[in-house]
Structures are given as structure tokens and as C-alpha cells.
Amino acid sequence: MTPTVFDRPDTRTEALPAEAEWSRDTIAALATPAGNSALAVIRVGGPASRRLAAAIFGRDAERLPERRPVYGTYHALAGAILDDLVWTFLPGPRTATGEDTLELTPHGNPLIVQLILGDLFKRGCRPAEPGEFTRRAFLAGRMDLTQAEAVMDLIHARSERALAVARRQLRGGLGRAVEGLIAELLVVLARIEVYVDFPDEDLPPEDRGRVVAALREVLRGTNRLLATERFGGVLRDGVKTVLLGAPNAGKSSLLNALVGRARALVSPEPGTTRDYLEERLQVGSHLLRLIDTAGLNPAPRTVERQGMAKTLECLVEADLVLWVVDASRPVPDLDPVYAEHLALGKTLVVWNKVDIGGGPPPALPYPVVSVSALVGSGLEELGREIERLVERLAPDSTGGEEVVVNTRHAEALRRAEVALGAVLEGLTAAPAAPIELVSSDLRSGLDALGEIAGRVDNERMLDALFAHFCIGK
Numbered sequence: 443m444t445p446t447v448f449d450r451p452d453t454r455t456e457a458l459p460a461e462a463e464w465s466r467d468t469i470a471a472l473a474t475p476a477g478n479s480a481l482a483v484i485r486v487g488g489p490a491s492r493r494l495a496a497a498i499f500g501r502d503a504e505r506l507p508e509r510r511p512v513y514g515t516y517h518a519l520a521g522a523i524l525d526d527l528v529w530t531f532l533p534g535p536r537t538a539t540g541e542d543t544l545e546l547t548p549h550g551n552p553l554i555v556q557l558i559l560g561d562l563f564k565r566g567c568r569p570a571e572p573g574e575f576t577r578r579a580f581l582a583g584r585m586d587l588t589q590a591e592a593v594m595d596l597i598h599a600r601s602e603r604a605l606a607v608a609r610r611q612l613r614g615g616l617g618r619a620v621e622g623l624i625a626e627l628l629v630v631l632a633r634i635e636v637y638v639d640f641p642d643e644d645l646p647p648e649d650r651g652r653v654v655a656a657l658r659e660v661l662r663g664t665n666r667l668l669a670t671e672r673f674g675g676v677l678r679d680g681v682k683t684v685l686l687g688a689p690n691a692g693k694s695s696l697l698n699a700l701v702g703r704a705r706a707l708v709s710p711e712p713g714t715t716r717d718y719l720e721e722r723l724q725v726g727s728h729l730l731r732l733i734d735t736a737g738l739n740p741a742p743r744t745v746e747r748q749g750m751a752k753t754l755e756c757l758v759e760a761d762l763v764l765w766v767v768d769a770s771r772p773v774p775d776l777d778p779v780y781a782e783h784l785a786l787g788k789t790l791v792v793w794n795k796v797d798i799g800g801g802p803p804p805a806l807p808y809p810v811v812s813v814s815a816l817v818g819s820g821l822e823e824l825g826r827e828i829e830r831l832v833e834r835l836a837p838d839s840t841g842g843e844e845v846v847v848n849t850r851h852a853e854a855l856r857r858a859e860v861a862l863g864a865v866l867e868g869l870t871a872a873p874a875a876p877i878e879l880v881s882s883d884l885r886s887g888l889d890a891l892g893e894i895a896g897r898v899d900n901e902r903m904l905d906a907l908f909a910h911f912c913i914g915k
């Protein structure tokens with residue numbers, strides 16, 4: 443018996459009619475920040491866009507200039523002139539949302555913007571919800587959910603590296619990776635489903651072998667994706683970098699030297715920094731959250747002890763540790779409580795005070811960079827070394843384009859993993875689990891993966907997701 447290829451219906455298209463009903467109104471919003479600026483951008487989207495453009499600019503709706511900017515005068519419904527501006531009419535379906543779209547670029551005065559928006563609402567537009575334009579693009583099948591999320595990542599990215607990853611995701615990198623796994627699982631499902639209707643027949647050994655091998659492959663794939671979650675956090679929030687070391691080693695001086703101003707208190711007295719403090723800075727293509735901490739005193743007083751407890755909290759969550767060591771003094775022993783968090787791939791020794799320092803850097807298992815926080819020497823080298831280490835936190839992108847998952851994707855991947863693990867167990871147990879059970883677990887795994895790209899129609903999930911967007915996007 444040859445298994446037939448089982449093709450799941452695409453729930454996206456099934457969901458469309460109802461959604462189209464919901465999105466039939468024409469929406470309008472300011473797409474640029476509120477405030478005074480040279481120009482502002484107002485976006486109008488929906489079926490009334492053509493009629494609106496014609497009415498506002500006194501044109502024939504059937505002979506509207508399309509896809510090119512036109513200079514015109516905005517006439518409000520009441521007859522007043524609101525601004526001279528450039529407008530562009532984009533007929534659907536070849537637009538971001540698939541709908542007719544009108545873009546207005548008035549002067550960037552909040553009053554003008556308010557008057558124009560007020561007029562548009564009087565003419566029957568509705569204020570757009572946050573992310574509603576992108577949501578319409580998603581519902582129109584213009585992009586999958588990972589791409590919609592990438593739009594927001596692109597807007598909020600705070601480092602070049604985060605931008606690059608968002609751009610790749612917008613191009614569909616992550617979507618393709620997940621679709622690849624789904625395609626493999628569909629073949630597996632097809633092989634299994636054939637036997638659901640024939641309860642007396644068991645899965646032949648060669649089929650079972652192939653199915654098990656394919657499942658293991660998919661599980662490896664989900665694992666690879668899950669391993670990128672941490673780097674996703676690094677891209678989103680910055681690299682949590684902790685300055686660690688003995689009192690007076692020069693941690694605060696180094697923070698100041700790196701951020702280029704006297705942010706932290708510095709003094710020859712040990713124990714100056716009591717509470718940790720954080721500063722953001724760009725290093726190469728990365729954003730660093732640099733955290734200065736209380737020095738590690740082997741014999742601390744009460745307040746110092748409290749400070750050191752906070753240091754430990756920071757250390758546990760650190761992506762990167764800069765262990766600052768005073769070069770003019772013997773290398774201090776690190777308390778094992780702290781030392782155990784200095785993992786090899788994420789620790790850098792900063793051999794500070796080389797301007798007065800004695801010998802060469804000691805032989806330590808970590809890379810060492812010689813600097814003088816006071817004079818400002820060695821900082822470029824330190825930056826390069828930091829960048830090299832951060833890049834090592836990036837997931838291994840061999841064998842394909844780099845993709846990075848966010849918390850929502852990871853949560854779905856973990857559910858897929860559990861379901862597929864159950865499938866594997868069911869197939870390899872003796873006696874094997876009933877094929878209906880195996881197939882039902884497999885479908886749960888497929889559903890979980892489908893959620894990543896938004897194949898599953900889940901109104902509440904979409905509401906929650908798009909609520910984080912900006913209005914006008």
C-alpha cells in the first residue's frame with residue numbers, strides 16, 4: 443500500500459472571509475511620531491481610500507494618479523484648506539496590506555495632523571488600532587506572523603546586529619525554517635495516516651524506521667531553533683555585561699572610560715561602588731548593557747556584603763563577564779561562588795592599570811586584554827574582543843541563513859518538542875502505541891509549529907500580539 447500525501451487545509455484562507463468582513467472599514471493613522479517635524483506621514487488603508495483621495499484633492503476617482511507622489515491641496519469636508527502636501531494613492535492588491543492605500547505627507551505640525559485626521563474620521567474612516575496595517579497585511583496573506591513580528595523588531599532594533607536579524611526574518615528566513623520542519627512532518631503524517639483506517643495492519647518495519655528517522659531529524663531542527671532563543675534576548679535587550687573584580691580594580695573607571703563620561707563614582711578608596719549601575723553602549727554592531735558592580739571584598743562589612751549579593755545576582759544572569767584585574771597587584775583569588783559563573787565562552791579578563799602595572803598578563807584560561815582605564819589605552823582592542831565573544835553567543839548558522847526565535851516562537855517550539863517526543867516514544871515502545879494516538883500527537887506537534895507562522899487561526903493570540911505594535915504600522 444502506498445501512502446497518499448496528506449495535505450492539511452491551510453486555515454489561513456479559511457479564516458479570511460470572516461476577517462475580511464471585520465476589516466472592511468477604512469482606517470487612518472499617523473505613522474510618524476507625534477510632535478513637530480518637517481513632515482508627518484498619515485496612512486489611510488481600506489476600500490474608501492480611492493474615493494477619499496478623489497474627494498479631498500478634487501480629482502476624478504476613476505482617473506486618480508496611481509503609485510506616484512502628487513502635490514495637492516487638502517480640502518476638508520467643511521471646505522477649509524488644511525495643508526498643501528504630497529499624497530500617493532496605491533491601488534490594491536499590490537500594496538503592503540493588499541488594500542487600496544492613501545499616503546499623505548503633510549507638514550509635521552501636530553495641529554495639521556489632528557485636523558486632517560479629524561477630517562478623515564468625519565469622512566468615515568476609523569482610527570487604526572496599534573499594528574492594524576501589519577495585521578491586515580498578515581490576514582491578506584502578504585506575510586506570515588514571523589514576518590509581521592519582524593516589522594516590529596525592525597522598528598525597535600537598537601543595534602546593527604538586531605537590525606540585520608530582523609531584516610532576515612522580514613524576508614521570511616524563520617518562516618521558511620519552520621515551514622521546512624512542517625513539510626517533513628506532513629510526509630511523516632501521510633505515512634502514518636494511511637494505517638489509521640486499517641487498524642488490523644501494523645506500520646511495516648521499513649516505514650517505521652523511516653518515520654522515526656524523519657522525526658529525529660525534525661526534533662534536531664526544533665532544537666537548533668530553540669538554541670537561538672537566548673541570542674534573541676541578547677539582540678532584543680542588549681548584551682548583559684557585568685564588570686566584576688576586587689575593590690579598587692578599576693571597574694567604575696572602566697565603565698566611565700567606555701561610556702565616555704564620568705558616570706560612576708571613582709575613588710582610591712576600596713568599596714566605592716556599593717550598588718550596581720547600568721549604562722548602555724554600542725560596541726561594534728552590538729548593544730551592551732554594561733553593569734558596574736560592588737567590588738568583591740574577601741572580608742566585607744554589612745553594606746558591602748549586600749552589594750556583593752547584588753553583584754552575584756547580576757553575574758548569574760550575565761551574557762558576558764569582564765573580570766577587571768589590577769595589573770599592579772597580585773591576581774586575587776576569586777571566591778568559588780563567583781568563579782563558577784565565569785564560563786569560558788563568556789568571560790574576558792581586563793588587565794587594568796597597565797600604565798603602572800608590573801608584569802605581563804597572567805596565564806589564565808580566559809582571553810586577556812591589557813588596558814588602562816585611567817589613560818584610556820587598550821579600549822579598541824577590548825571592544826574588538828568583546829565583539830568577538832558576543833558573536834560566539836550567536837547560534838551556529840552553518841547550513842542555512844541565520845534565524846533567531848523570540849519567546850513566542852520558543853514556547854510553540856517547546857510544545858512541538860513535547861508532542862513529537864511523545865510520537866517517537868509511541869512508535870518505539872514495545873508494544874507500539876495505537877496509531878491513532880501517535881497520529882493525534884503528531885497533529886499537536888504540527889499545530890504548535892503552525893502557530894509560529896500563524897497558520898492557526900487564533901483571534902486572541904493575534905489581538906495580544908498586534909497590541910504591542912505602534913499605531914500606524
Ligand SMILES: Nc1nc2c(ncn2[C@@H]2O[C@H](COP(=O)(O)OP(=O)(O)OP(=O)(O)O)[C@@H](O)[C@H]2O)c(=O)[nH]1
Pocket residue numbers: 687688689690691692693694695696707708709710711712713714715716735736737738794795796797798813814815816817
Ligand atoms: N593608574 C591607574 N589607576 C587607575 C586605573 N583605573 C582605575 N584607577 C584608579 O584606581 C582607583 C579605583 O578605581 P575605581 O574605578 O573606583 O575602582 P573600582 O573597581 O570601581 O572600585 P570599587 O568600586 O571600590 O569596587 C581610583 O583611584 C582610580 O583612579 C588605571 O588604569 N590606571
Ligand SMILES: [Mg+2]
Pocket residue numbers: 693694695706707708714715734735737
Ligand atoms: Mg567602583
